[in-house]
Amino acid sequence: MSGDEMTPLERTLTALSHKEPDRVPLFLNLTMHGARELGLSIREYYQKVEYVVKGQELLMKKYGHDCLSGFCYGAAEVEAFGGTAIFFENGPPNAGAPPIRNYEDITSLKVPDPADCPPLQRMLEVTRILAERYGDSVPVAGVAISPFSLPVMQLGFSRYLDLLLGDDPLFWDLMEVNSEFCTTWANLQVEAGATAVVYFDPVTSPTIIPPDIARRTGCRIAREVIQRIKGGVVYHLASGRSLAIADELKASGAVALGVSALEDLGLLKETFGGKMALIGNLDGVSMRRWSQQEAEARVREAVAKAGPGGGFILSDNHGEIPWQVGDSVITAIADAARRYGRYPIT
Numbered sequence: 001m002s003g004d005e006m007t008p009l010e011r012t013l014t015a016l017s018h019k020e021p022d023r024v025p026l027f028l029n030l031t032m033h034g035a036r037e038l039g040l041s042i043r044e045y046y047q048k049v050e051y052v053v054k055g056q057e058l059l060m061k062k063y064g065h066d067c068l069s070g071f072c073y074g075a076a077e078v079e080a081f082g083g084t085a086i087f088f089e090n091g092p093p094n095a096g097a098p099p100i101r102n103y104e105d106i107t108s109l110k111v112p113d114p115a116d117c118p119p120l121q122r123m124l125e126v127t128r129i130l131a132e133r134y135g136d137s138v139p140v141a142g143v144a145i146s147p148f149s150l151p152v153m154q155l156g157f158s159r160y161l162d163l164l165l166g167d168d169p170l171f172w173d174l175m176e177v178n179s180e181f182c183t184t185w186a187n188l189q190v191e192a193g194a195t196a197v198v199y200f201d202p203v204t205s206p207t208i209i210p211p212d213i214a215r216r217t218g219c220r221i222a223r224e225v226i227q228r229i230k231g232g233v234v235y236h237l238a239s240g241r242s243l244a245i246a247d248e249l250k251a252s253g254a255v256a257l258g259v260s261a262l263e264d265l266g267l268l269k270e271t272f273g274g275k276m277a278l279i280g281n282l283d284g285v286s287m288r289r290w291s292q293q294e295a296e297a298r299v300r301e302a303v304a305k306a307g308p309g310g311g312f313i314l315s316d317n318h319g320e321i322p323w324q325v326g327d328s329v330i331t332a333i334a335d336a337a338r339r340y341g342r343y344p345i346t
Contacts (some may be wrong), residue, residue, distance in 0.1 A: 007137040008066035009195070016232075016255055016277045018311040024303055026334060027279065027315040028065040031072060031332075032092060032323050034058060041089040042323075046072050047127045049341040056130060060138070063334045066313075068134060070127030070194065071143040076119035076155040077185070080112040085119070090323050093121040095153035103163060106170045109177050114185040124192045131193020131286030141198065141234075142189030143319075146201035147178030147225060148218040154178075162219065164209075169219075180223050186229045196232035198319065199225070199254060205240025207262070219248035221297075234258060234279060239318040243271060250275045261286075261317040269312070278306055281317040282333070292332040299336035307345045312342040314341065 006014065006022045014021035014076060034055015035045035056068050069084055072205055075085040075095040084096035100106065114120045115343050131140045136192045151160040163171050203209060212275030226233045236258030242249055250272065257276045258269050261283035268278055282298055290298070299314065306312040314337050321330070 007206050009137050010064055012139045015310050015313055016146055016185055018274055020310040023343060024307045025066040025313045026337040027067040028063055029316055029320050030059045031320050038179050049122050052126045053129050065332055065334060068130045069141040070123045070130060072089050072123055077145050077150060079119055080114055081118035081154060098154055098156045100154045103170050106174045111177050116190055122187055125187055127192040127194050135193050140198040142194030143200055144182050144186040146198055146199055147175050147182045148221050149201050149203040149307050150178050152331050157172040161264050165247055175221055182225055183228045190231035196234055197229055198234045198236050200236050200238055202238035205237040206244040207240035211244040214245050215248055219245060222252050233334045237317050239249055246271050258319055258328055269306045273311060275314045276310045279313045279315050284316040284318045287329060288322055292328055295329050295332035300340045301343045304343060307341060
């Protein structure tokens, strides 16, 4: 590191402050790739804290990106409610059968303690270890699924949409339980040393529900929960669109927004500039088929559109790089970020 080069934490905080750091921060959300580095299956990898810690360390050393994370897989949150996770050889674990089988079960639903759920315990311990080792120089991200999006796994997608669109008071009963759980889980990660918590909320995106419904449900819930989280919050729509609810997102209390490859990055920067930093928006789906040259071109385009003036972190658009994205493409992204992301950007 040269004398005038920032640490990843300094670089990130400068960008989040809408100022220009030494270069655009690069967040490679590599949750599963540590298993590959250690020669383990994804299931084996997530069973031990030391594996995930080592995986994060190896990936940071290999690619030189600017963020670590204790996050493993989203289905762990529904395991706290009595659900299960299904593991795959080539992708993230998915949620099993929804634990809430009847709407009436919502009336007796209790708020589980995240610290009593083994996979969430492991994530907390990973976060704690990474923060102790690197937290003074590298941001450590936590993740909490929003109360509004968690029911996709609790109830199943179609049954949840029926509840949401049916104007059933049980919807708000479920939101009350989920909001308490989300707040507790997010704050446990902050206490463990997370620099910020990613509030993962795809269902609020206009890609999934109409903006008018989002405004009176998901956006309202987000404002209430985010103000109770005792640390910085990144609002992430998990590759969903954001422009139709831009005003609500800017009023959410989050410092940054994970943005979609489905919307123009230049227009996103114009819309959110100075209000929310942007994180994104490399398309993880097409990334699987990129050549090294295309990876470089996509990075260069993103940096040119959103980098000037700060307020931009280069990353994928979903919050998790697919297992199928290989080393050559990830290396090309990292190299291009360092080459074209240095300020002043021309």
